[in-house]
Each structure stands twice: as structure tokens, then as C-alpha cells.
Amino acid sequence: xxxxxxxxxxxxxxxxxxxxxxxxxxxxxxxxxxxxxxxxxxxxxxxxxxxxxxxxxxxxxxxxxxxxxxxxxxxxxxxxxxxxxxxxxxxxxxxxxxxxxxxxxxxxxxxxxxxxxxxxxxxxxxxxxxxxxxxxxxxxxxxxxxxxxxxxxx
Numbered sequence: 001x002x003x004x005x006x007x008x009x010x011x012x013x014x015x016x017x018x019x020x021x022x023x024x025x026x027x028x029x030x031x032x033x034x035x036x037x038x039x040x041x042x043x044x045x046x047x048x049x050x051x052x053x054x055x056x057x058x059x060x061x062x063x064x065x066x067x068x069x070x071x072x073x074x075x076x077x078x079x080x081x082x083x084x085x086x087x088x089x090x091x092x093x094x095x096x097x098x099x100x101x102x103x104x105x106x107x108x109x110x111x112x113x114x115x116x117x118x119x120x121x122x123x124x125x126x127x128x129x130x131x132x133x134x135x136x137x138x139x140x141x142x143x144x145x146x147x148x149x150x151x152x153x154x
Contacts, residue, residue: 006081008154013077016146017070020139027135028062037113037132038139041120042068073143080104080147081154101148102141109140 020038027035033043042065080101087100113136117128 005154006078009077009081009084009151010074011077012147012150012154013073013075013080014070015150016077016143017073019146020073020143021066021069023139023142024135031131034127034129035132035135036139037117037128037136038069039065040126040128040132041113041116042072044120044126076105076108076143077147077151081151084151096148097152098145098148101151102144105140105144105147106137109137113137113140 024036024038028039033040039062046064046068083104084097084100087104113133117133120128
């Protein structure tokens with residue numbers, strides 16, 4: 001039972017990640033990589049993992065960036081599935097899975113995008129714009145909505 005629920009949470013995370021990526025795509029088309037802080041940070045991670053030169057960091061491969069982005073969606077979905085029983089025990093936590101998922105996704109934005117912003121900028125030798133951070137916040141909201149709608153079906 002637990003494994004099927006976690007598999008469902010992973011699938012919900014993947015679907016949420018797909019819709020999140022679809023939301024971010026027009027911003028990437030309009031503003032490039034600087035328009036989507038989420039993709040910038042994923043490229044910094046990839047460049048560090050592959051030990052790419054700083055010159056290559058400026059020319060990211062969007063396909064790898066999106067794959068890592070979707071993988072993060074799956075992992076975050078699994079973590080949410082594991083946290084959901086704990087969240088339901090908190091006061092007001094049993095109010096709505098959808099609300100829990102949106103709050104969770106915004107917490108992810110704070111922990112992984114907003115708080116480490118300067119470290120990511122330093123590691124990648126690039127600036128993460130406020131506009132890119134706002135796009136990332138809005139896309140996390142999209143992720144949370146889909147996660148909250150799909151996890152209860154798992």
C-alpha cells in the first residue's frame with residue numbers, strides 16, 4: 001500500500017513538474033535562461049556535476065536542464081507523499097491536501113530558490129534576476145496545485 005501511494009506521489013510530482021515546465025516555457029522563450037530562475041539554478045547544478053568550464057556554463061543545454069527539473073518534481077512529490085501523514089496531524093493540516101501542497105511548494109521555493117540565491121549566483125557566475133525568481137514562485141504555485149489535486153488520487 002505504501003509503495004503504491006509513493007508511486008502515485010511520484011507520478012503526481014512528475015505531472016506537476018510537466019505543468020510547471022509548460023508554465024515556465026513562454027518566459028524562457030521571451031527572456032531566455034535569465035527569465036526562469038529555476039532553470040538557471042538547475043544549469044548551475046549540472047555545470048558543477050559535469051565540471052563544465054565557465055564558458056560552457058553560459059550556453060546551457062535546455063534538454064538536460066528540463067530533465068533535471070522534472071526529476072526534482074518527482075523527488076519533491078515523493079517527499080510530499082511521505083510528509084502528508086505528518087501534515088495531517090498538525091492543527092489545520094487536515095483542512096485541505098491542496099492547501100498543504102501549495103504551502104509545501106512555496107516552502108520549496110524559499111528553501112531551494114530564494115534562500116540560496118547568492119550561493120547559486122556565485123557558483124554559476126551569473127545573476128538570478130528578481131523577475132526570474134517571481135516566475136519561479138508562480139511556477140511553484142502551479143506545481144503545488146497539480147500536486148495537491150493528484151496526490152489524493154494516488
